[in-house]
Amino acid sequence: MDIRKPNDSELEKVILLSPQALSDGTLGEVKPTNEKIKRLIEPLLEKGSYYLIATENENLLGWILVGAGKDQFTDKMNGFIYELFVIEEFRGNGVSKQLMKTAFDHLRKDGYSEVRLSAFAGNPAIKLYEKMGFNIRTVSMSLPL
Numbered sequence: 001m002d003i004r005k006p007n008d009s010e011l012e013k014v015i016l017l018s019p020q021a022l023s024d025g026t027l028g029e030v031k032p033t034n035e036k037i038k039r040l041i042e043p044l045l046e047k048g049s050y051y052l053i054a055t056e057n058e059n060l061l062g063w064i065l066v067g068a069g070k071d072q073f074t075d076k077m078n079g080f081i082y083e084l085f086v087i088e089e090f091r092g093n094g095v096s097k098q099l100m101k102t103a104f105d106h107l108r109k110d111g112y113s114e115v116r117l118s119a120f121a122g123n124p125a126i127k128l129y130e131k132m133g134f135n136i137r138t139v140s141m142s143l144p145l
Contacts (some may be wrong), residue, residue: 001054003053011051014051015034018037021085025083044065044082047067047068048068051064062086062087063083064083064099064103065081068080078114078116079114080116080117084117
């Protein structure tokens, strides 16, 4: 497996598949259009965030979107994982774990001493995040009215 930054055509493919990634990550609560994804991702990329993709034999296996995030209380800048996705047929083979480890290395080189992420409640990836050492810092709650 090779993990690296994508070329332009690979980046286009990732962005086209991102609505599925967001839908899966929110357990179907959010079903964004490609236009909505572009409005969410383009500002991140313009501010220095970047994708790392996992490939094997020219097949795209998955990706991770990393960048900077600011702590809402302290204004401290941290590394941030905005998106992690593995294409369904390649799940269960350690792709997510390898993407995360490579992202940690990149974020360390980018000067961050901490990495954070947000996950939708019930997302099965939370188990992976906990195994990799992530701890819950805040909890967002909602009440339908």
